[in-house]
Amino acid sequence: MNRRVAITGMGIVTAxxxxxxVNWEKTIAGESGIRPITLFDTAGYRTKRAGQLxxxxxxxxxxxQRSRVDRASNLLHHALSEALEESGLSNAAWRSLxxxxxxxxxLGGMTSGERYHETYVRKGPSMARPSSLVDHLAHCQPIxxxxxxxxxxxxxxxxxxxxxxxxxxxxxxxxxxxxxxxxAFCGGYDTLCEFVFAGFHSLQALTPELCRPFDKNxxxxxxxxxxxxxxxxxxxRAENRGARIFGEIIGYGESNDAFHMTRxxxxxxxxxxxxxxxxxxxxxxxxxxxxxxxxxxGTPFNDASETAALVHALGSRAREVPVSSTKSMxxxxxxxxxxxxxxxxxxxxxxxxxxxxxxxxxxxxxCGLRIVRKAERADRLxxxxxxxxxxxxxxxxxxxxxxxADA
Amino acid sequence: MDRLAISGIGVVCPGAFGRExxxxxxxxxxxxxxxxxxPDFALExxxxxxxxxxxxxxxxxxxxxxxxxxxTDAGFSAGAFGxxxxxxxxxxxxxxxxxxxxxxxxxxxxxxxxxxxLYFSESVPNAPAGNGAIAxxxxxxVHTLIGxxxxxxxxxxxxxxxxxxxxxxxxxxxxxxEWNEVVAHAxxxxxxxARRRPGSGDAPPLGEGAAALVLxxxxxxxxxxxxxxxxxxxxSLGRRLRERMExxxxxxxxxxxxxxxxxxxxxxxxxxxxxxxxxxxxxxxVLARGEGADPPNWLDLLPVIGNPAGAANLLQVATSAALIxxxxxxxxxxxxxxxxxxxxxxxxxxxxxxxxA
Numbered sequence: 001m002n003r004r005v006a007i008t009g010m011g012i013v014t015a016x017x018x019x020x021x022v023n024w025e026k027t028i029a030g031e032s033g034i035r036p037i038t039l040f041d042t043a044g045y046r047t048k049r050a051g052q053l054x055x056x057x058x059x060x061x062x063x064x065q066r067s068r069v070d071r072a073s074n075l076l077h078h079a080l081s082e083a084l085e086e087s088g089l090s091n092a093a094w095r096s097l098x099x100x101x102x103x104x105x106x107l108g109g110m111t112s113g114e115r116y117h118e119t120y121v122r123k124g125p126s127m128a129r130p131s132s133l134v135d136h137l138a139h140c141q142p143i144x145x146x147x148x149x150x151x152x153x154x155x156x157x158x159x160x161x162x163x164x165x166x167x168x169x170x171x172x173x174x175x176x177x178x179x180x181x182x183x184a185f186c187g188g189y190d191t192l193c194e195f196v197f198a199g200f201h202s203l204q205a206l207t208p209e210l211c212r213p214f215d216k217n218x219x220x221x222x223x224x225x226x227x228x229x230x231x232x233x234x235x236x237r238a239e240n241r242g243a244r245i246f247g248e249i250i251g252y253g254e255s256n257d258a259f260h261m262t263r264x265x266x267x268x269x270x271x272x273x274x275x276x277x278x279x280x281x282x283x284x285x286x287x288x289x290x291x292x293x294x295x296x297x298g299t300p301f302n303d304a305s306e307t308a309a310l311v312h313a314l315g316s317r318a319r320e321v322p323v324s325s326t327k328s329m330x331x332x333x334x335x336x337x338x339x340x341x342x343x344x345x346x347x348x349x350x351x352x353x354x355x356x357x358x359x360x361x362x363x364x365x366x367c368g369l370r371i372v373r374k375a376e377r378a379d380r381l382x383x384x385x386x387x388x389x390x391x392x393x394x395x396x397x398x399x400x401x402x403x404x405a406d407a
Numbered sequence: 408m409d410r411l412a413i414s415g416i417g418v419v420c421p422g423a424f425g426r427e428x429x430x431x432x433x434x435x436x437x438x439x440x441x442x443x444x445x446p447d448f449a450l451e452x453x454x455x456x457x458x459x460x461x462x463x464x465x466x467x468x469x470x471x472x473x474x475x476x477x478x479t480d481a482g483f484s485a486g487a488f489g490x491x492x493x494x495x496x497x498x499x500x501x502x503x504x505x506x507x508x509x510x511x512x513x514x515x516x517x518x519x520x521x522x523x524x525l526y527f528s529e530s531v532p533n534a535p536a537g538n539g540a541i542a543x544x545x546x547x548x549v550h551t552l553i554g555x556x557x558x559x560x561x562x563x564x565x566x567x568x569x570x571x572x573x574x575x576x577x578x579x580x581x582x583x584x585e586w587n588e589v590v591a592h593a594x595x596x597x598x599x600x601a602r603r604r605p606g607s608g609d610a611p612p613l614g615e616g617a618a619a620l621v622l623x624x625x626x627x628x629x630x631x632x633x634x635x636x637x638x639x640x641x642x643s644l645g646r647r648l649r650e651r652m653e654x655x656x657x658x659x660x661x662x663x664x665x666x667x668x669x670x671x672x673x674x675x676x677x678x679x680x681x682x683x684x685x686x687x688x689x690x691x692x693v694l695a696r697g698e699g700a701d702p703p704n705w706l707d708l709l710p711v712i713g714n715p716a717g718a719a720n721l722l723q724v725a726t727s728a729a730l731i732x733x734x735x736x737x738x739x740x741x742x743x744x745x746x747x748x749x750x751x752x753x754x755x756x757x758x759x760x761x762x763x764a
Contacts, residue, residue, distance in 0.1 A: 044518045044519045044520065045519050105553075106531065106532070107531075107532070108553070114511065116593070117508065117511050117512075117515075117589060118511075118515055120589060120592070121511075121512055121515050121516065122515065125589075125592050128592075128593070128596075130593055130596040130597045130600060133593055133597070137500065137501070137553070138532070138553040139500075139553050139554045139555060139558075139748070140748065143646070143748045143750075146646075147648070150648070152646070152648055153646060154554075154557070154561070154644040154645065154646045154750055154752075155554075156552060156561060156565075157552060157554060158550060158551070158552065158553075159531075159532035159533055159552070159553045160533050160536070160549070160550055160551055161531055161533055161537075167550065174568070174572075178572075194514070195507075195510070195511055195514070198510075198514050198519045198522050198527070199510065199524070199527035199528075200527075201519055201522075202510075202519070202522050202523065202524040202527055203524045203527065203528065204524075254548050255491070255546055255547065256495075256537075256540045256545055256546050256547065256548070256549040257540075257546075258489065258540040258541050258543075258544045258545055258549075259541065260541070261528050261529065261534065261537050261538065262528045270546055273491065273546065390533075391528065391531055391533065391537060392531070392533040392534065392536055392537025392538075392540065392549070392551075393537055393540055393541070393549070394533065394537070394549065
């Protein structure tokens, strides 16, 4: 059984704010969410800015003790609440439906882990409070979320670095399509924390300037934070219950570079395999692709390698198809990237606007793609891809289609 | 439906390296002391290109050795296992935590410029999987799943999906974990707090190690002339929401057996959880089998290897499969895992049907 997969709810939290409306408005305006970091002291770092959500509102936890949850769970709570509300599904639905939860993250509740370990190191092991670990491990956030929203089952937590969110959405897509679940809540998340910031700083991957993916003068990435959740259902089921359908997932592909832990394979062939598999899965030819939301981190290595991958996978179409990286505005959300960028891609398909690749000024001959400099109206936008590549050679591509495209 | 064949087993644990050594060590019983640590070893003994991985964290090193043992045990050469039709699924709870701790400690005490990028890049949760893909040139799906002890069953479930939909022909399924003093301290604190509450008190000591399984569909293994050690005939995952842990366990056991052609009463051995809720889970087995049923053979890993968290479940599965393969038990057997957040999993292992093989 291969069912069509409808997206019936989406929730998003990024440096641009909480919710789709504000995120879409600021994205299309090309507004930057990269701002001075206030979550930790940046003295000693070359880079002082990131895609930090300035004022994260408190999430209204009812079953879980609010003081014990990590910032990551708060991000997720906001994203799931928005997605659930739009989907029209409620707790009562779980009694008759088979739901699954699949989330991607790199380090889960790392802020809690940092707090515990800092006390352990500075004041001694006995002073470290185990209560601060309640929401530390990466499987704890989805479990707490499922308890809060009374969702039964066992969550799947993918930790494939920056491809995690896309992998989780791909997993949910596969489960709905195969009829293994009635509804899937899938997505990804990560918070801004000093551990990760210092890690990318030590790798000299952070730019002290503007993040400008695919630009000749690009000098690195900006870290961000956020969460994205998609509600997936079988198309017929969604239609029958009168749900609002935002878009359709039509394909998913994945592969591994098997090359290096942190560097992408410069020839891009393995990443191209993920793109090709997504197209094959969707039954599409490269000519059908109208837009690519690129992984586009803004590092010299990634953007050149992704260009090579798109050229391998799309052939001559790669030089024509509009490409942009929204990381230029909200930063790299790591485990949240694939889901958040997937949602922005679905919004692009709905609104018929291409999001811009902010800060792009000087074309790079090694990245000869058709980069979207400013938001563009695109009335015929029907099919779009979203790429996510990560440490450990993880590659994932999701293919989306606008509602009504099959009519 | 085509069953999942375990055609290769790799074990790295405090008592032994390799399938046969592990069967001997497990049969010999409890560890000599209560420190459940894997002795230092040279990766070169297991992996031809080991020099490329000389700076990896403990969890990755254990995983690489276990993968190499499993691949060889399945009759593949290391160079021939990978490609686009091979997959790798790793299940962990903490992963390469010692490097994380080292990186963060340096950051706290000496500042960001002193923190080594190696300790960051090799501490990410998918470091064992990423390095495994490189070592065995696996270009197909490579995933790291994070969860409690039952995460091994999640990895099997995921691999089964890849094999059955035809995306891969062979899949390494790996659980790995390393001991760390900060983690051990945190669990000890949590256990001390838990003991104040009635009905709890299980405090398994943290262990370390890795298990790797080469999984194929039974028909695929037969086509290449391989004789699997055992088959995974059923599995199930559960989580306590409001119910009692023994009831969730019993329901999960019944669900796993529904996938098989066996009756629950036929189970001749059970590997009980190495994590929390051991006693509740044990009651769940009794509940599922029915009071008065013949007691199965309890094969407890805890006294031998402690609780290696995310590696525990696949070590259980590897143990049952290895014992079935060695003729020490008949099967079907149950590997039962539980986690502190109330997650449960059951894997049912059976003998290979000689006619099918």
